Amino acid sequence: MPTALITGATGITGRATVQQLLKSDQWTKIITLSRSQKSSHDDPKIQHATIDLQGDTKDMVSHLKEVGEVDYVFFCAYLADPDEGKALEINGTMLKNFIGALRDLGYLKHLKRFILVNGLKQYGVHLGVPKMPMVETDTWLEGNPWPPNFYYEQQRILSAAAAADANLWTWAVTYPQDVIGVAQANFMNLATALGLYASVYSSVSEDHELAFPGCKENYMAFNNWTSAKLHAEFVEWAALEPKAGNQTFNVVNGDTESWQNLWPRLAERYGAKVPKNMFPKEGKYKDFESSHVDMPTPPPLWYHAEKIGLDPEEIKNDHSWLHQQIDIAKWAERPEVVKKWEELRDKFGLDQKTWDNATWVFISFLLGRNYSCVTSMSKARGMGWKGYQDTWTAFDETLTELEEQGILPKASELRK
Incomplete structure (x- = not known):
């Protein structure tokens, strides 16, 4: 053995x-x-x-x-x-x-x-x-x-x-x-930051809405987790x-997912709803600071362009970017947001380090990039690997585990 x-x-x-x-x-x-x-x-x-x-x-x-x-x-x-x-x-x-x-x-x-x-x-x-x-x-x-x-x-x-x-x-x-997972006494991960945003934003919102803070391009993109x-x-x-x-x-899990499918389910989990117009050109989120960053290097696609029949010069000058209609790091510093977090912290007996160490920058990148990220599992499958995990189930189970460990507020009790 x-x-x-x-x-x-x-x-x-x-x-x-x-x-x-x-x-x-x-x-x-x-x-x-x-x-x-x-x-x-x-x-x-x-x-x-x-x-x-x-x-x-x-x-x-x-x-x-x-x-x-x-x-x-x-x-x-x-x-x-x-x-x-x-x-x-x-x-x-x-x-x-x-x-x-x-x-x-x-x-x-x-x-x-x-x-x-x-x-x-x-x-x-x-x-x-x-x-x-x-x-x-x-x-x-x-x-x-x-x-x-x-x-x-x-x-x-x-x-x-x-x-x-x-x-x-x-x-x-x-x-x-x-x-998507839980780290022992470590609050710096994707699921924790996502759960914090969903908990606090949906609680602060008068209409109990949950706005997607990133860009529409990311919301519509396809990804693996x-x-x-x-x-x-x-x-x-x-x-x-x-x-x-x-x-x-x-x-990767084996499914190809998109926030257009996951976000409404996340909102529902937190007793919230998706805004009718998630990506308004102006107006709805004017009170929040947005952010936009152009990536300085050529995208990796540029390296492969000639091999796959694309113009390398055209790809080289077509920079990728990160955009947040709601800059989540700045959102986390807003007085009403901090106040609501403190209320939830005290109500559920949470550790302040959960908020202090939240990886807002990381989640901003994941929700703000204007491109898809899809990988192939064919190599492992060809060798006999048969594992699979539904991505939403992974998110839901991880958020539940974080709640049970006293890291996140319990979604089912936010309005009680």
Whole structure:
């Protein structure tokens, strides 16, 4: 029976991975690693160790020596930095030193597979409209004019490490998109910010409406999302499936969704309604500040333009942009909004950090971009993966879990 080691065990993907492995009888021991807090799971299978992944190899060795050999590693940790160059240095060094510590301890001799979690920055979705659907064989965006990408650096480090050990162990990399899940004592995620906005906006609105803060183009666009629970099922599959060795995989729910379908359901969940004219040219939202940002780099589609029969120059000059008819970060600072949050906080006994750490900038990007983001799951399907998750169900279940944990106000009791 195999043993597993999970880094970032209290984050969104790490926490879900721990839960998934605990559900299976085949795992003998699950070692959870995190920087500060212990995993909340109380199970005899779990052994927890505190480790600073920004430490050097020697420091990591001191923390990992009591852990012992493992069969599978699930590397779910990363550190964000607005400077892409620094993000590459931080996350590349973090992974390199961690693998170095496993090698120094002799643990790699026992390892079977190393799973690395990356994301859709792989395709440059943060830079503008991508070529769609995105597939794992798409060329990496490197060199001028593209900024550094730590996913590429990490994948090079991982494959080189396996090669250095004569490929005695294998690896797999996942690319989830806009993960829907819960992180332990971490309020910085998509679902939390979305739930806060829906709770407060619908409560402040005299007509109990829930306006979409982003742009019409985004509202009508098509996208994929990834349930953290489904991703956890996938990484377990990718660890144990022989054909998945030394492969990269897109991991999304399996449906293609749009806010035009999801938003009315979100409004209904919060006892609100969708405005009759969601995107007025002027008038309805004139009291709110809007925002508009043109993305400075050519969109990733530009790189692929010639291959797919488009004019590269035309694509290069057709910049993508982010637009919010209601700037959600500035909305969150409005006196009436803060007052309503404080009322809900006190009513439901919520943690002020929920509001203070809400990722308004991240959700503004997800709701404001003027393009679709659709990926292909054909590669994994072709290898036998059959997992599927309805995206609205994932949102609804995650919001419910956040409510039960006392992170979000209970939607069913907002008007009571």
